[in-house]
Amino acid sequence: MAESYEFTVYRGTFIQLPRGDSSRKPELVRNCGTLWVSSTDGRIKGFDWQARDDATFQELMSRNGWVDVDAATNGNGVNGATVNVKVVIASEDRNEFFFPGFIDTHIHAPQFPNVGLFGSSTLLDWLETYTFPVESGFGSKSDPKNQDKNPKDAPPSALRIYDQVVARTLSHGTTCASYFATVHVPATNALAALCHSRGQRAFIGRTCMDNPDFCPEYYRDQSADDSISATRSTIEYIHTLDPKGTLVKPIVTPRFVPTCTRPALEGLGKLVAEYNPPLHIQTHISENTNEVALVKDLFPECPSYASVYDTYNLLTSRTILAHAVHLTADERALVRKRDAKISHCPASNAALGSGIAPIRVMLDEGITVGLGTDVSGGYSPSILEAARQACLSSRLLGHTTAHAECKPVNGYDKTEGREKLSVAEALYLATRGGAAVVDMADEIGGFEEGMIWDAQLIELGGVSEQGECPLDVVSNGNGSLVKPGPVGNVDLFGAETWEEKMQKWVWSGDDRNTKAVWVSGRLVHQRV
């Protein structure tokens, strides 16, 4: 995208997680200084962690011949020696900092209207009661074979919901999402188009589900062939929309084993391999114990749930497996061997009573894990909320029967309390982990030179000043109740270390603290 400036120069505090061995508990890293991003490709071209104070910063600007387009000198004309730049500052007084954008590795866009609605159901009855009815509304009865491709033929209500889910997730700092859509081609294509125009990085999956035994008559692919051809249709549309996959990519999406016939699974495995590089894949695995038992019944020839996907060439290094709450040690070894990725969805796993996935064990075994909101099994479109719930669930893991039985593979020994995820670990999953899950560990999730600027500006707010003695102020009964200073629910009292501020963000923060969001260097959300 052409801008009137060559670089955006970000100045202030930058916090991120280091890349590294997932078997080590990560720590947050903080730098103060200046980082610049090219307007041409949205990538980080350099940084200078010495350029902190005004003098050093101005020296950096001069050295590079940079001229601030918004400064008073704007319009002085660009000669050969100067380069226009836009300067964005994270205010120290307001406790602002730049942080990598969040990556939601598992979200069902059409289920957004059902956020918060699940009663006391568990997975299989929830699908029938809440999910299939809402998803079925994203198509047209006049196109049962899904041959239409035009996004504008999607129902207006579908467009409205998809538009809102993209807007909402961006406002929560989600710069990249791996979406399940519905079976319908026009609406799926519309979701891709909306992400593309709003500027959210996305993987778009048309949901494949052709098994009449487990999909309702009113909502399914009519045959395995239909499932493959409709999927191909959305892939072609997305490849036309974004030929280089700069922002939006297709992802092959068998819903989960019970909804797919053997021919469909086989066909999808072949479809993936037709492309070079092979297509990405996303599905669900071992979310719920009844589901695990059902898969065992349906595929007696396969030794495990994971092996079903493996049999059909769907367990690859570009596969995202959502949930993985009840994987056996053998399955985890297989997942590791294939380098398939796990999307941990703790809010959903609690809400639907699925259980608690042993994330630290998987990480220690070398499995790649990211976070997913799993809207609307999950009740929130916020990855910050998912990070919080990942911490909370992991603290309850020690009380579960699964934890007692969990036998780690690869010689790793469980250590007392090690299963508890720290704030830094949860934020690792939300950024670096998610980047690796969507196969973009070299591109997003951190601030190395050459990486794409998918980032958010977080504002925690200032420390409220000590004013009059509160015993005097409120005695008139008209005190204004929340002091100026805090943004949202984060309260800072001035004694916090920067690490403690980060903890307060994760535990008390929300979208009010997300002041601005960029994807590929483009500003895509700003809090109003």
Place this chain on the structure above:
Amino acid sequence: MAESYEFTVYRGTFIQLPRGDSSRKPELVRNCGTLWVSSTDGRIKGFDWQARDDATFQELMSRNGWVDVDAATNGNGVNGATVNVKVVIASEDRNEFFFPGFIDTHIHAPQFPNVGLFGSSTLLDWLETYTFPVESGFGSKSDPKNQDKNPKDAPPSALRIYDQVVARTLSHGTTCASYFATVHVPATNALAALCHSRGQRAFIGRTCMDNPDFCPEYYRDQSADDSISATRSTIEYIHTLDPKGTLVKPIVTPRFVPTCTRPALEGLGKLVAEYNPPLHIQTHISENTNEVALVKDLFPECPSYASVYDTYNLLTSRTILAHAVHLTADERALVRKRDAKISHCPASNAALGSGIAPIRVMLDEGITVGLGTDVSGGYSPSILEAARQACLSSRLLGHTTAHAECKPVNGYDKTEGREKLSVAEALYLATRGGAAVVDMADEIGGFEEGMIWDAQLIELGGVSEQGECPLDVVSNGNGSLVKPGPVGNVDLFGAETWEEKMQKWVWSGDDRNTKAVWVSGRLVHQRV
């Protein structure tokens, strides 16, 4: 408090939980109409669920000779036949409704600066690392025997924190809180004074802790006698501040068994009984398995943790026991027999890895339960968040070893899935349950005639209008990202039933949805 009008007339939708047998799963009840509250005593004087539309409402106004003080006719003079009233309307279009105020049955006011800070610690190390250091700052070194009583002698930082915690909890709809303060008399009295002037209903407890083996040298009562006399001092102050206990009451607060010597427990039990009616009591019980083991070691003569309190006459019908995660069936039977109350603190119990309390079992056994935030073991001052976490934790309870071992007493049989708390059950705990826990079931928590108007006005926001086709709108890349309509994170699409709107409030709502809050009929918070 004298107002320029005799009644406030509330018109619109009223939602509450019915009073009833705790062994039944409650359902929300919704009425549309008009309810009026006396300015003299803040109590509900009547309601008319027929007075919904304009005509019926005006007819009700005329019949009673009511004149709206804010209407154009204001200032026409009051003659014998008319009565000035203030009218407050909950807008149907904005999905507004009146709901009983939340009751926080367990919160540590001085720990508010530590919200979100607990690392991966568990109860006993968390107390030493995070809690005692912050609490110790609420006193003065020049008064080691705690003989000063003047709230203005509390450190300025203490006043600032207490002021903020009262402001914050009010902004989350907490109309009544049972506070733990610190050991210090002036700061404890200041907390009482701040609640009184800001208008929050509160129980204020000076924390008793005199056991040198488990309290640090820098932060404890110097003796059992000091503990009793300092407690008496705060009781006298509060009784002077609010002689009838209309808003603020003292509550005797042994921190928990390990921090109290036998003489202190004995003395506090006697102190309670000196008053008529006896004083209220609050403490902790069976939060953590190490703590349970410690109490067993310390009091070998007592058969259980609960029996320690019982031995010292501290287990009464006016006692609030926080946590109760690991009570045995025998202890639950004793708690039931004494009619002591339980404060369930699910956010804290997850955050500190304490475990999951079997709430449905306790309710079915006839035990009274309310919700507590347990700031800062809990990371949020919001009872709405506590309600959400109560639902979530209960959905994971079936995966815990404790659930498998839990043997209900009183002949009640566990039914599959019954342990999962519904949104209505969680809101019951947050209002009716909490009211009973603080011994005010006849006064607050619902909208019966004669009850006190402790209430909140919730605004979910309107349904966003279907505008232009989003595929056209956002193609310029400048769409404003969150549509007008929603307040905070609640998204309504227009097809929701009222029960579903309530679910969306609990799962996606926050303080942005709390538009106004009243205590005893006085407006104490309004969202700006």
